[in-house]
Amino acid sequence: xIGMHQLKTMYGTSLINDPAQxxxxxxxxxxxxxxxxxxxIKRARLSESEQKLLHFCFASFSPDALNQTKKxxxxxxxxxxxxxxxxxxxxxxxxxxxxxxxxxxxxxxxESAFHSYFDRIYLTTLWKNSKQGIILLKSAPEEPLDELxxxxxxxxxxxLHLLCMPVDDLSTVxxxxxxxxxxxxxxxxxxxxxxxxxxxxxxxVLAAEALHEQKNSTxxxxxxxLRDVPPELLHSVTSYFxxxxxxxxxxDELFLHRNTLTYRLDRVxxxxxxxxxxxEDAVILSLLxxxxxxxxxxxxxxxx
Amino acid sequence: xATIVLDHIKKRYANSDALTVxxxxxxIKDKEFIVLVGPSxxxxxxxxxxxAGLEEISEGGLYINDKKVNDTAPKxxxxxxxFQNYALYPxxxxxxxxxxxxxxxxxxxxxxxxxVREAAQVLGLEEYLNRKPKALSGGQRQRVAxxxxxxxxxxxFLMDEPLSNLDAKLRxxxxxxxxxxxxxxxxxxxYVTHDQTEAMTMADRxxxxxxxxxxxxxxxxxxxxxPTNMFVGGFIGAPPMNFLPAAISEQGALISDHLVPLSQxxxxxxxxxxxxxxxxxxxxxxxxxxxxxVEDAFPATVDVAELLGSESLIYTxxxxxxxxxKTTAEHVRSGEQISxxxxxxxxxxFDAETEKRIL
Ligand SMILES: Nc1ncnc2c1ncn2[C@@H]1O[C@H](COP(=O)(O)OP(=O)(O)OP(=O)(O)O)[C@@H](O)[C@H]1O
Ligand SMILES: [Mg+2]
Numbered sequence: 001x002i003g004m005h006q007l008k009t010m011y012g013t014s015l016i017n018d019p020a021q022x023x024x025x026x027x028x029x030x031x032x033x034x035x036x037x038x039x040x041i042k043r044a045r046l047s048e049s050e051q052k053l054l055h056f057c058f059a060s061f062s063p064d065a066l067n068q069t070k071k072x073x074x075x076x077x078x079x080x081x082x083x084x085x086x087x088x089x090x091x092x093x094x095x096x097x098x099x100x101x102x103x104x105x106x107x108x109x110x111e112s113a114f115h116s117y118f119d120r121i122y123l124t125t126l127w128k129n130s131k132q133g134i135i136l137l138k139s140a141p142e143e144p145l146d147e148l149x150x151x152x153x154x155x156x157x158x159x160l161h162l163l164c165m166p167v168d169d170l171s172t173v174x175x176x177x178x179x180x181x182x183x184x185x186x187x188x189x190x191x192x193x194x195x196x197x198x199x200x201x202x203x204x205v206l207a208a209e210a211l212h213e214q215k216n217s218t219x220x221x222x223x224x225x226l227r228d229v230p231p232e233l234l235h236s237v238t239s240y241f242x243x244x245x246x247x248x249x250x251x252d253e254l255f256l257h258r259n260t261l262t263y264r265l266d267r268v269x270x271x272x273x274x275x276x277x278x279x280e281d282a283v284i285l286s287l288l289x290x291x292x293x294x295x296x297x298x299x300x301x302x303x304x
Numbered sequence: 305x306a307t308i309v310l311d312h313i314k315k316r317y318a319n320s321d322a323l324t325v326x327x328x329x330x331x332i333k334d335k336e337f338i339v340l341v342g343p344s345x346x347x348x349x350x351x352x353x354x355x356a357g358l359e360e361i362s363e364g365g366l367y368i369n370d371k372k373v374n375d376t377a378p379k380x381x382x383x384x385x386x387f388q389n390y391a392l393y394p395x396x397x398x399x400x401x402x403x404x405x406x407x408x409x410x411x412x413x414x415x416x417x418x419x420v421r422e423a424a425q426v427l428g429l430e431e432y433l434n435r436k437p438k439a440l441s442g443g444q445r446q447r448v449a450x451x452x453x454x455x456x457x458x459x460x461f462l463m464d465e466p467l468s469n470l471d472a473k474l475r476x477x478x479x480x481x482x483x484x485x486x487x488x489x490x491x492x493x494x495y496v497t498h499d500q501t502e503a504m505t506m507a508d509r510x511x512x513x514x515x516x517x518x519x520x521x522x523x524x525x526x527x528x529x530x531p532t533n534m535f536v537g538g539f540i541g542a543p544p545m546n547f548l549p550a551a552i553s554e555q556g557a558l559i560s561d562h563l564v565p566l567s568q569x570x571x572x573x574x575x576x577x578x579x580x581x582x583x584x585x586x587x588x589x590x591x592x593x594x595x596x597x598v599e600d601a602f603p604a605t606v607d608v609a610e611l612l613g614s615e616s617l618i619y620t621x622x623x624x625x626x627x628x629x630k631t632t633a634e635h636v637r638s639g640e641q642i643s644x645x646x647x648x649x650x651x652x653x654f655d656a657e658t659e660k661r662i663l
Pocket of ligand 2: 348349350464
């Protein structure tokens with residue numbers, strides 16, 4: 001049997017014993033010996049057959065203490081560590097990426113709330129760290145997710161954001177989860193009021209990033225033009241869209257006269273060349289407003 | 305027992321450089337029912353969420369029972385929240401839903417049971433404890449949501465538009481129930497709505513907000529009768545206050561070439577505005593209308609008249625300005641000629657530029 005001493009001489013500084021020691025424990029492969037010693041070896045140092053051999057000799061370990069149950073470790077290995085079990089019980093799944101703010105309760109409690117909410121379709125919750133994780137569901141949730149947000153806020157006094165991601169092939173998820181977390185993270189920063197994000201809605205963030213590289217494209221020019229639109233006009237348009245083009249409802253909530261709102265929408269048309277009341281223009285305008293928020297965010301990060 | 309003080313509270317969200325809540329000052333008494341009201345986007349929810357601890361306070365102090373709680377973890381603030389969507393765990397029974405928050409706080413089973421049953425009794429939910437939310441009506445679900453907050457015996461209730469997803473009839477009924485419940489439980493409550501009728505019927509005191517700023521704080525009667533500015537006059541009351549351009553002369557207010565005589569006392573208070581234009585405000589029920597022609601009254605033509613049971617609304621004009629009158633007098637028809645008089649003691653005056661009330 002291989003001992004810790006031998007491993008150390010083989011892998012040197014590529015082997016460490018404390019996951020908390022390093023910033024990115026995901027770049028290591030983690031194991032636990034029979035006597036409970038935890039160790040990790042840099043993935044880059046391991047060939048495929050070495051990995052197989054190590055798995056044969058040692059139990060795998062999830063460096064994140066939040067993933068405690070067997071089920072959590074199984075799925076964490078698959079999703080985060082790309083360790084494929086011989087038999088995967090599922091190929092398709094529905095993932096809810098979660099991002100927490102102001103959370104100061106026990107993660108177990110939160111898991112039990114998720115379990116209660118989704119009931120039969122709930123598989124488990126995997127924690128990437130204490131703020132981010134993934135709820136694994138067997139199928140798409142039937143219950144409205146904004147109710148879950150409210151439940152969690154009232155039971156745990158914390159802010160929760162969700163990204164919904166249907167997955168057709170679980171075996172490839174690990175290649176995308178990091179990118180998804182990064183995009184989701186940005187979406188939460190840019191649109192904090194959107195608590196539930198559908199994967200398709202990441203389009204705005206993706207487009208914004210792609211466009212940000214091209215400084216002088218026509219679209220960038222269009223986005224810049226929104227800087228001249230007074231914020232209350234943008235708020236009015238957004239509210240009008242949120243009320244699904246219902247002028248009376250939007251006017252009512254904004255406490256504006258219908259005519260005033262119509263006037264404001266017309267002003268937006270004049271200023272942008274896009275008519276909020278016209279479906280095709282509205283789609284573009286809505287996307288441009290999202291891009292504009294990215295533009296504002298970038299500008300606030302590096303004001304030049 | 306809880307008093308709450310918001311002392312120069314400000315909120316700046318990370319993604320914006322403007323203040324979403326600007327210098328919010330409010331002192332809430334124990335057992336008080338406070339309603340925050342204002343148009344969409346004015347910062348009501350943001351304010352409420354800062355009190356709950358769901359959002360950080362950018363500047364200023366928040367005190368509960370004289371203790372500063374800015375840095376107290378939300379779960380230790382002894383607050384319970386109720387939201388717009390009566391959020392419930394769909395697969396748990398009513399009992400389970402109410403008990404959940406206590407279970408995760410590791411309360412004894414017997415204590416949980418006692419609290420759940422007590423709340424169920426107060427809310428009239430005893431028969432439904434074993435049902436799942438799907439088998440309940442909208443009103444019952446909303447009551448369970450209230451029950452979930454009640455069982456915690458919090459010092460403060462925070463409610464963010466809890467009725468906005470209910471239909472109009474149920475809303476009116478639940479409005480009364482929540483107000484009654486709050487009086488019974490005597491828990492300090494802050495309630496957010498954008499519906500001024502809700503605010504008027506439920507509140508001990510109303511806080512009217514616009515663009516992140518408090519416009520006025522007062523009892524429903526006070527803000528109705530004495531709005532501090534034209535925004536409040538227009539926002540509170542349905543139909544809203546009527547506004548008419550006016551000029552102050554030696555004898556009274558000149559409105560659309562008519563002199564409305566004012567008392568010496570009133571005139572002396574308006575002396576700075578003599579010869580200047582102001583805006584006169586008057587509530588729809590403070591305009592008297594009669595069918596016959598009356599000397600010195602404003603002649604007007606009925607544009608539209610709506611009969612609402614014992615009262616009717618008359619849409620007409622004084623000069624160029626559209627106004628609405630609420631009256632119990634004999635019903636009139638559109639096109640009819642009427643005479644109007646403004647009750648002089650009910651007239652309010654606003655600065656035409658600042659829109660603030662002068663008198
Ligand atoms: N998490 C957030 N991050 C950034 N901005 C936010 C956030 N939440 C709200 N806002 C913005 O702050 C302003 C005030 O929002 P808030 O939700 O407090 O208004 P409200 O008075 O509750 O309106 P409504 O009646 O629409 O609920 C709005 O312009 C809104 O877009
Ligand atoms: Mg709100």
